[in-house]
Amino acid sequence: DIIISEDMSDMDAYDRLCEKVDIQSYIDWSCINVYIANCDYSLETNDNCIAWRSAVKGNGPYEDGRLRWCLYDLDRVVDLCRYELGLENITNAQVDSFNVMRDWAPTVHNSLIFSRLKQNPGFCAQYVNTFMDMINTTFAVDNMSYMLETWGEDISFDNYFFANRAEYITGYMEEEFGLKGTKEALTVEVNDPIAGRVRINTIMPDLSEGGWTGLYYTDYPVMVTAIPDNGYRFVGWNGDVSSDEETIMVSLDQNGVCLNAEFERAND
Numbered sequence: 001d002i003i004i005s006e007d008m009s010d011m012d013a014y015d016r017l018c019e020k021v022d023i024q025s026y027i028d029w030s031c032i033n034v035y036i037a038n039c040d041y042s043l044e045t046n047d048n049c050i051a052w053r054s055a056v057k058g059n060g061p062y063e064d065g066r067l068r069w070c071l072y073d074l075d076r077v078v079d080l081c082r083y084e085l086g087l088e089n090i091t092n093a094q095v096d097s098f099n100v101m102r103d104w105a106p107t108v109h110n111s112l113i114f115s116r117l118k119q120n121p122g123f124c125a126q127y128v129n130t131f132m133d134m135i136n137t138t139f140a141v142d143n144m145s146y147m148l149e150t151w152g153e154d155i156s157f158d159n160y161f162f163a164n165r166a167e168y169i170t171g172y173m174e175e176e177f178g179l180k181g182t183k184e185a186l187t188v189e190v191n192d193p194i195a196g197r198v199r200i201n202t203i204m205p206d207l208s209e210g211g212w213t214g215l216y217y218t219d220y221p222v223m224v225t226a227i228p229d230n231g232y233r234f235v236g237w238n239g240d241v242s243s244d245e246e247t248i249m250v251s252l253d254q255n256g257v258c259l260n261a262e263f264e265r266a267n268d
Contacts, residue, residue, distance in 0.1 A: 002017045002020070003017065003112065003113055003116045003117070004112070004116075007119065008116050008117055008118075008119040008120045008123070009119045009121070011120075011122075014120050014122070014123070019066070020066060020067060021066055021067045022068045023117075023123065024126070024130070024202065025068035025069050026113070026117075027123075027126055027130050028130065028202075029069035029071055030114065030127070031127070031130055031131045031134055032071060032134070033071075033097070033108075034097045034098060034108060034169065035097075035131075035134065035135075035139060035169060036074065036077045036078060037077055037078055037092070037095040037097045037161075038074060038076065038097065039076055039077070039097070040073065040075070040076035040077075041073075048072065050069065050070040050072065051067045051068065051069050051070070052067070052068055052069075052070060053065050053066055053067045053068065078092050078095075078158045078161050091159060091160075091164065092158055092159045092160075092161040093159075093160070093161050093163075093164035093165045093167070093168045095168075096168075096172040097172075098172050098173065098175075098176045099176075109176065118177075124177055124220075125220040125221075127177070128177055128179070128217055128219065128220055129201045129202075129217075129220055129222060129223075130201060131170075132170075132183075132201075132214070132215060132216050132217065133200065133201050133202045133203045133214075135166045135170070135215070136205070136214030136215060137205060139162065139165065139166065141155065141162065141163055141166075144162040144163075148162070170183065179219045180219060181217045181218030182217070182218055182254060183215040183216065183217055183218075184215065184216065184217075184218055184253065184254060185214070185215060185256035185257075186200070186213065186214055186215070186216050186222060186250065186252060186256065186257050186259075187211060187212070187213045187256065187257070187258040187259065188200065188205065188207070188211065188212050188213075188259050188261065189210055189211035189212075189239075189258070189259070189260045189261070190207050190210060190211075190260070190261045190262075191260065191261070191262045191263060192232075192263055193207050193208050193209070193210055195228065195229060195232040195264070196226060196227055196228040196234060196261060196263040197226075197227045197229070198224060198226055198227065198259075199223075199224070199225040199227060200214070200222060200224055201222060201223050216252055217252075218251070218252045218253060218254070221249040221250055221252075222249070222250045222251075222252065223247065223248075223249055223250075224247070224248055224249075224259060225246055225247040226246045226247075226263075227246075228263050228266075229263075231265060232263045232264065232265055233263065233264060233265075233266040234246050234262075234263055235262040235263060235264050236262055237259055237261060237262075238259075238260045239257075239260040240257045240258050240259065241257065241259055
């Protein structure tokens, strides 16, 4: 009712929705389906869509009673989706799953929930940054190569879909969200990998070698949080940004941004 009847650009209405729905869960669910070109799910027709919530509120991280989404039934993705849609003349990676789904299922673009939520600038920023989080980690070519090898395949699986998907799907996302900026490098380093970690939006990148680099759009700032491990404390950020706040919003420019998180042993 909130989504249908209220203006999602109004923060009061959007906040009321966020009390009922875990927006990050919806975004995660949507981003994954879009990336892997799933053409067999829909919120409107209740096709392969499950939302769940805790029946009794408690103190656990998922006991707040908000709706969250489940990901399942992924047999109509990638190559099968392309042929079902009659797209034999394009490569798998070129499927624009924001605007192309099976003929009986609405496109993501025209989905009521997605189109209404997109009225809110904060939702757009969260969606785009989450999408890039996934591209930089879960769907990174090195990670996908490792996962495919684990299951007896290689990166050529489904006509090199995972090797080329990011190049195509980010272009479609730029169109969908009207992005005007560019993808630039965000580099995060720590002075001591055993002293602390860094959260970037929704991910905790591997800093065991001292640093990590990912690509993000200049359209939206990126949330970066320093997390000291037991026995250490956060001193501050240096590099292209200086701050003693653990959480900062970082705006990228065409030169990219390099951040250094400095930790030290806490006093006994």
